[in-house]
Amino acid sequence: METLALPSFFYCLIAFSSTLLQFCIAADTISPGQSISGSQTLVSSDQVFELGFFSSGNNKNWYLGIWYKKTPGVLVWIANQNSPVTDPSGVFTISNNGTLVLLNQSNHTIWYSNPSRPAQIPVAQLLDSGNLVLIDNTTSTSESYLWKSYDYPVNTWLPGMTIGKDMSNSLNRFLTSCKDSDIASPGDSTYKFDYKGLPQIFIKRGTMKIFRTGPWNGVRFSGLPMPINQFFFPILASPNDMVGYKYEPKNKLVLTRITLSESGILQRFVLREGSTKWTTMDAVPNEMCDNYGQCGANSVCRSYKESTCECLEGFNPKSPEEWKLLNSSSGCVRRTPLECQWKDGFMKLEWVKLPDLLEFWLNKSMSTKECEAECLKNCSCTAYANSDINGGGNGCLIWFGNLIDIRGYNQENPGQDLYIRLAASELRSIRESNMKESPVVILMASVICGMLTLGFVFWCITWKITSRRLGLPREKED
Known part of the structure; x- marks a missing residue:
């Protein structure tokens, strides 16, 4: 059978298309000269998180955000919450010195990152944790991140994200609720560290205190007894000039997130492997106290x-x-x-x-x-x-x-x-009152005990009499 010979440029086209398809599906980084726009996205290497543009629902304002790939409606971070793009032609790119930039249709900058220092070989990467980081490829360790989205949370607290304050640069990380009517609009509730004396965390609606964890007592917050669960464990992070609180997952097959609602409720959600439905694990405030x-x-x-x-x-x-x-x-x-x-x-x-x-x-x-x-x-x-x-x-x-x-x-x-x-x-x-009450309590306990004993004896006698009348076999006596 004769084989049909294809022109060599077809092989090149197939190879190029395959490479382009792989980039579109699996790319988790961008470098200077590359950009994201329209329906293009970055996807973390484990395919859990995705970064791209989304509309707030009215199709007039567009934002750059991060969401779960399996549940796209669950946003975990928004870059330009206060500066929307007014049509879907925004562009997310990275400058030569390592600044992340969001441009509108007129090529004007509407949002940008503020890296701690210039980078020789800047790269932006969406990590498996959902953290968008800016790194220098010459020193790509977590300690050398030039910028990270974890430092600027919105209403969602992810595993490994520290809520708290870095005293060296006064960077304060806290949650701010989003309005239920428009996820991209900031709400009135916050979940924020208080640093007076001993660290504690408050949920506030405006300036009104809604919930308080109690101060840290060396082991836990006194109003949050150490939780026992199969999904996460909490950590008070206080290295050097940092005072904060974070949690780490116990089971990586189960996704977990904490979200602050518009009404000031802090809820923990879990997504088990194979499911696309988030379930509520716990929430505060949850009861009157x-x-x-x-x-x-x-x-x-x-x-x-x-x-x-x-x-x-x-x-x-x-x-x-x-x-x-x-x-x-x-x-x-x-x-x-x-x-x-x-x-x-x-x-x-x-x-x-x-x-x-x-x-x-x-x-x-x-x-x-x-x-x-x-x-x-x-x-x-x-x-x-x-x-x-x-x-x-x-x-x-x-x-x-x-x-x-x-x-x-x-x-x-x-x-x-x-x-x-x-x-x-x-x-x-108070002591005298307690002393007076003690004999009464003891007397009541003796009376109740006596009544129970008499009741038991009476039951035994009644049972024996009934057994004899009915001709039931009796226990042998020693």
Whole structure:
């Protein structure tokens, strides 16, 4: 059979088309002279993330973003959120000195990166983590990134992304919600680190506090007991000048992301292998006691009790009428004023999220006993706790004024111990009351035990009588 000979340029065309197709499908980098426009995209090497242009839904504004390739509607990052391209003819490219640039139809720059230094051989790469990075091919390590999208999060927190502040350059990484009506428009809610004293994280809607993790106590945030799950583990990142928080995946076959909604809900989603449907794993705030200051000042919120809000021992509701109507926002006030100096003492409150750091003092080197003495020296001190729970507890954290946003946990989900300052007379009253209650409790326990015993004996007698009447076989006696 005769073989048909094809002209040599057909082989070249086939080879070129194959190379071009491979670039269009699998390319995860661009270099100077290359660009992305229209429907062209970059795809991470593991085919999980994709970068390209998308419309916000009205087909008038276009943005450069990153999304999951399997679920394109789930965006994780937007470059030009505040500077849209008004038609689909935008161009994403890289300059010779290594600046990422987004141009509009008039070739005007509407967004650009701010690399830390010029690059000899600049390359932009979409990593398997969903992080768009600018590297110098002469030194392409994670420590040498000239710029990265992880430093500029929008509403999504991905594994390996640090939420927090780099003190060396004042770069602050935090989440900002997007409006439900338009994913490309910034919302009013934020998830952001607070750096006063000990690090803690807040969800805020505008300036109003919605949720608080509690301060970091050396092991975890006191209001976020260490989670036990199969998907991720959290890390407090504090190398050198960096203070932040991140999480890493345990199972790379399961994708996970955290998103801040427009209403201020922080939700964790998971996508299992082979699925295209994201499921919600958890969310905060999720229950009444997650809400900031739910029970008012000088109170504790316990979601596992029938009476969710309780005044601290030695305190009474400021407005009993409102508390009867289940409105505890007015909080609680002292029954007995502090006597000051060494005449006061402390009541231990176990397993709680520590109060907000509104008026406080911190010394990380003090012992617990020294901290107690320091609090008693100041008539304005109202409570103290260890700043670090490692090694049995050390460091000194002192509060002044009202105690806000305390949450209580049970033993199965422990928080941290807090020592509330009370007048000596108040402490004596509490102890005497407890001593009076103890005999009553013991008596009630003896009565209940006796009743159960008598009930059991009565049941045994009744069973034997019934067995004999019915002719049932009896147990042999020794």
